[in-house]
Amino acid sequence: MLYALIGAALLGPATLVCLYYLVLTGIGWRPRSVSRGSIPNLRLAILIPAHDEEDGLPVTLRSISESDYPPDLIRVVVVADNCSDRTAAVARSFGAEVIERVDPLLKGKGYALAKGLPVALDGPTDAVVIVDADAELAADCLRKLAVELADGAAVAQAAVAIRGRHGCSVGLIGAVGSEIENGVSAGRDRLGLSVPLRGSGMAFRREVLDSIPWKAFGITEDAEYDAALRRARVRVRFVTEARLRTGAPPTPEAMLTQRRRWRAALHTGRPDGILASKPIVLAHLVATAAITLTTAAVLPVDWAVGAIAWVAGLIALTGLVYVRAFRRVGQSASVYSTAVIAYRLVGVGVAAAVSRNRHWERTPRTADATFVAADGQ
Template identity: 45%
Template sequence: MIATSAAVALLVLATGACLILVIPTLAGLLPRRSRAANAPAHTFAILIPAHNEEASLPATLRSLGKLTYPPARVRVWVVADNCTDSTPSVAWAFGAACVARFDRTRRGKGHAVAFGLDRVLRDAADVVLVLDADCELNPTALQALDAVFAAGADAAQCAVRSRNADAGPTGYVAAVGAALDDSVAAGRDRLGGSVPLRGTGMAFRRSVLEFIPWTAFGLAEDAEYAAKLHAAGVRVRHCADAVVGCDSPGNWRDLGKQRRRWRAAGVLASKPLGLALIAAAATLGFACGFAWWPASLLVLTVAVYAHAIASVGVTARRLGLLARSPLVVARLAWVASAGRLKRTPKSWDRTPRLSESERRAA
């Protein structure tokens, strides 16, 4: 009797975790309304917080040089935050405005963003786009964002896609997770909801930043600011046609370091923990004689992840990485539930990235 009650309780929780993914994923598959191409209506400031990014910043700035939005309506700002390398020189070489910040006590990306916004908002930009220094934008990203803001949005989150899905099981798991996040965000937007901010590719109307100043200085500064927007009734729109490409950590050490920071956003946002809950509920449910309930959960969950896997792309190598991914997912679930990694980083330590040559070889 106790086992049956426990199974029912777990199945109820697992059903909720499953439907949180299934419903928006299905909604996201509905055809989107096409927006007519109009003349550019907004000016953009692209703000790039950078901490010792001399190696990755050139690719980011080259991608911004390929934007098809009118150059006169775009200004790129780099915040060289406590840098000890040539990040400022790289920014200037590409024609970006660069402001340097040195503060050994108030460290972190949130402080760098706040410092940059203080400068950026002195200009006349209509929209500020925050982009990480190791990310690239697709050429038509600003046209897509311009259309979203012209339709009345106050804040928007770009789609985020991994460039290194072939970089081992950890890179593959992160790429599938990013694809699932995009699918869920597209559905939440279609259903009229607000989507989470993802740290990079975050765009805000100037008036929003003036009304709700950036005071998000924690390790999960995106989730912190998103909570402030939610409290003020500001909806964050999903912009599927503005795509940010970035590298996911290619090994467990770097991925674990990243996810320890993400734990600050709360365990409820953890997909691996949700998978662990669904697996445990299904196992106990079958053991207690349930059939259709746990089976339905497994089928729906597999279908949602199969859609994400297909969107990343299927190759012989990726099928091999998929077979090795359960161990990575299990370890990530352990991290999300605190596990053995109890120490949370207190400073902004950049996650090691693949070089361009390593990415091509992956």
Template identity: 40%
Template structure:
């Protein structure tokens, strides 16, 4: 009995050491990333549709829309579309007052960001554009956002994730902790993945897609629509690149209760995606290992396997104690 217990503990410690070492590899590799600011084209080329899903966001939405109106990009090359999803406030009116095109959606059976975006994408399918931008309503973006994305699209990148950071780190200790955590999750790790040939992943905010990508793949309506869409892209040979020079700052919950509710929702969705996609990613990686795609797919599987930082820290302490 003691032998089997010791064997089990050793196996758990080995697995934990592997996970921690893998995260350390991504972090260390991130320091090798090219941090030089790339020159931007003097003449922007691409037409953008900026999509903003919003549910009762009349208070925060004006900040985003005013911010977008002042971007360093020709205003005739981008339009902002707000989908007021099952709203009971003045979100749609506010959107129009601040220069956006408002789309009101009412469907109490199919509620949520995923359904709202899926509906709006279908409505805009025939609107001329080169790329789609998805932003949350509680966000502001760096003035160079579209200029950076325009340059990357010109280089042939098809799916791009901006650096998604915290807008209000000083509002409370919960937001401050989230600020530090997202600096690792949304900056260091994607940088490391770019160096190693992985995919930066989609974070749900600050995402850019070429028009043909959105025509080829339908947006998911699930709770974790960004993760599911990323998996679909990976399994179909696509890869997400990271644009650290383009930044989106979003409001984060400033209370423990709000933060816990949000985290539980994210982790439940992540576990569902792990059960569904990790076997597919590993199988695909073994099949396509010869063409350089193994690490990209293996890394995406690892992203689902590795537990949240708080759990990983607790397990590490227990492993050392054992």
């Protein structure tokens, strides 16, 4: 009985975490039957907060102009926030409405959105879609989001893919992690649960923004507003078919900056809590395996074999989630490459856990323009 209690205390949490990812991604990655839905005729305002984005912004604006959504139903509003480059001029050259915001004391995306939302909602706007200034929207992304809103969703989140992965680089880590996040979100949506906002590709009905004013000014503004939506019992739908691509941090140091900021989102009351941090989850699994192997030496042989087999099964099942994500981003998923990705994620997660961002800090962008679709297109 004592050995059973010890085993449950040690392997129980790791098992629950493993099943969380395995079950949700398994449900989410299965093809769903998509109804044609309503013909979208919503008037959309595309709101783009941009801080020194003269290089990346043309990709975003060009992808919007090439959208299959009726152009007469689209307005593009760019907030050039505390810029020291030609962001505003680039936005105007594409015909966007531009708001130039200068406030060296109040910095961050949340303040830029608060400045831009009243302009985006001014006039006959039915919904606002917020995208980052380095995002590339698939041609049908806006239409898919609009269909979801027209069919009754109050808030919709697009699937986010990462462009610019090379071998076992930071880009590949981001691409794999993003696909796992997409799978988890799709699974949550299939089960009727709300999904977390992801900062870019967020679509809101006007009524939501009117009833829940934007007051998210921290370093994780999307998670803060997501918490406000949960308090108001507003469900965020996940639209697997609406896809956009964004750049990965170009270096491990840049990724650490990004992950430190994301870690703050765990303190906003997300329903999945610490489970949302894949590096921490992997670190926990590694620690569980190490403790199991260490304690196996003092256990009876049958208990030791059972415990080792159990933790080996958890590692294998977790590996399946990563292997599937590798395939979704068009990469081979050898045991070696999966292990390398896991190792680097654990390292970033541990580093992020012991350090902290107290102020908003822009994540450096990658200059790589090789766009990678998660479906291999």
